[in-house]
Amino acid sequence: MxxxxxxxxxxxxxxxxxxxxxxxxxxxxxxxxxxxxxxxxxxxxxxxxxxxxxxxxxxxxxxxxVGFIIKKIEANGLLRFEKLGGNDDRNLVAQPVRLLGEKGHINGVIGTLSAHFAKFDDAQKVRKHSQLYIDVGASSHEEVIDMGIEVGTPVTWGTDLQTLGTAAPKVRAxxxxxxxxxxxxxxxxxxxxxxxxxxxxxxxxxxxxxxxxxxxxxxxxxxxxxxxxxxxxxxxxxxxxxxxxxxxxxxxxxxxxxxxxxxxxxxxxxxxxxxxxxxxxxxxxxxxxxxxxxxxxxxxxxxxxxxxxxxxxxxxxxxxxxxxxxxxxxxxxxxxxxxxxxxxxxxxxxx
Incomplete structure (x- = not known):
């Protein structure tokens, strides 16, 4: 099973x-x-x-x-997104995602501040999803389009199933x-x-x-x-x-x-x-x-x-x-x- x-x-x-x-x-x-x-x-x-x-x-x-959908492509290639279903903003940052592009699946990550910036920021702040972005490694709007990503491209989490535990095994996915x-x-x-x-x-x-x-x-x-x-x-x-x-x-x-x-x-x-x-x-x-x-x-x-x-x-x-x-x-x-x-x-x- x-x-x-x-x-x-x-x-x-x-x-x-x-x-x-x-x-x-x-x-x-x-x-x-x-x-x-x-x-x-x-x-x-x-x-x-x-x-x-x-x-x-x-x-x-x-x-x-639950997933996401691309809402906007920024000039520098970062992607704004909306939620599909009940995602909690606290769980979003620094997580891998997969975009279902027109040319195939594309790996990405929901960006976050480097820990080195923490002392210049409010460490207690939870950023809303509307303030976050997905990074697919692109450097421009044109590169994103060439990758097969557009407004409306659906997104899921990018994690795979793993088994945890021994006596009472669990699955994580x-x-x-x-x-x-x-x-x-x-x-x-x-x-x-x-x-x-x-x-x-x-x-x-x-x-x-x-x-x-x-x-x-x-x-x-x-x-x-x-x-x-x-x-x-x-x-x-x-x-x-x-x-x-x-x-x-x-x-x-x-x-x-x-x-x-x-x-x-x-x-x-x-x-x-x-x-x-x-x-x-x-x-x-x-x-x-x-x-x-x-x-x-x-x-x-x-x-x-x-x-x-x-x-x-x-x-x-x-x-x-x-x-x-x-x-x-x-x-x-x-x-x-x-x-x-x-x-x-x-x-x-x-x-």
Whole structure:
């Protein structure tokens, strides 16, 4: 599963520019699903029938990642940028980035003052992204254009996946939010084959980081009886004063109770808890109003789709160095798989 995650996080798909990821998922799923399509907004939808009749279950994760977009090319070749998604200005300076230019990928860095200038500056100041710039090594406006960069060129973080730790290994990469969720769904589909009842609908959405736009669009025409959204969530187990230790890496998948986008229906929440206990899958209960997921969009769809959410705890979310525990990733996969296998032809999901 780490190899799959390495591949997924190596792809570049900031919100609105997810083509690399969409096309990879479409091709990867061709031999693993009965039907695969990319809808007009870029969502990838894969459907697979189980060995027995039963309800339609929707599994969803978003493929986009937070990023940036070039706003202005300065005369000296430095680049001004805007945010795509919820980047924190404190995390931006001195970080590697990759520009998705017309002639290929281009490495760059978000510039910062040399430490030698600190005594001449306000060391406590956090510069807004509008005051920052990307350096691609160009010396002029013309050189930037020749490199295939223009206003509107999308940008992602420039970091690659690494493994950390030994006893409880972790992975560090860009875009684990939410390529980790995508990897979970792909692995579930691989392991299940057709050993389930009903139909499995796998939805990989675009533009989640800018307002759940892909999920809002797709869920209006997807007919499902219940849904599980899989996403990362911000862990609270580090040493900062604001951390409350309610969601910790290495303690299992997060079963969502409530966030800013939905209150999980009691029947869905209780079913996930019951399955986790029965299969001895480690889990934590999550109440966190600082986040929203595609589950919030799906639950509104049609007449309302009963929706549960599983959260993969993550440190340093929306940065170049997101970090998740491999055990939590596997626990999430195991609980999604247990939920799908628990469905029978007579399964219902009442309020």
């Amino acid at each position: 780490i190899d799959l995650l390495r591949t997924l996080t190596s792809l570049h798909g900031p919100s609105g520019y997810e083509q690399e990821v969409s096309y990879f998922l479409r091709d990867y799923l061709k031999d693993k699903a009965d039907q695969v399509e990319i809808d007009p907004i870029g969502n990838v939808i894969a459907k697979k029938k189980g060995a027995k009749p039963g309800p339609a279950i929707l599994l969803t994760a978003h493929m986009d990642e 860009k875009s684990l939010d939410d390529r980790a969720g995508c990897a979970v769904i792909l692995q579930v589909l691989e392991e299940l084959a057709d050993d389930f009842a009903g139909e499995l609908i796998c939805l990989f959405t675009v533009q989640e980081e800018v307002g759940l736009r892909g999920a809002k669009t797709a869920s209006e025409y997807i007919e499902a009886d219940a849904a599980i959204a899989i996403d990362t969530t911000a862990g609270s187990d580090t040493l900062e004063q604001t951390m409350d230790q309610t969601l910790r890496l290495g303690k299992g998948t997060g079963i969502k109770v409530m966030d800013a986008s939905l209150i999980v229906p009691k029947t869905m929440k209780q079913q996930l808890i019951k399955l986790a206990k029965h299969h001895h899958i480690p889990y934590q209960l999550e109440v966190f109003t600082g986040i929203g997921t595609d589950g919030g969009a799906v639950t509104y769809a049609n007449k309302g789709i009963p929706t549960g959410v599983l959260s993969i705890p993550s440190r340093y979310t929306h940065s170049a160095i997101e970090l998740v525990d491999v055990g939590d990733l596997l626990a999430t996969k195991d609980l999604v798989k247990a939920f799908v296998k628990s469905v029978t032809p007579d399964s219902r999901f009442p309020f």
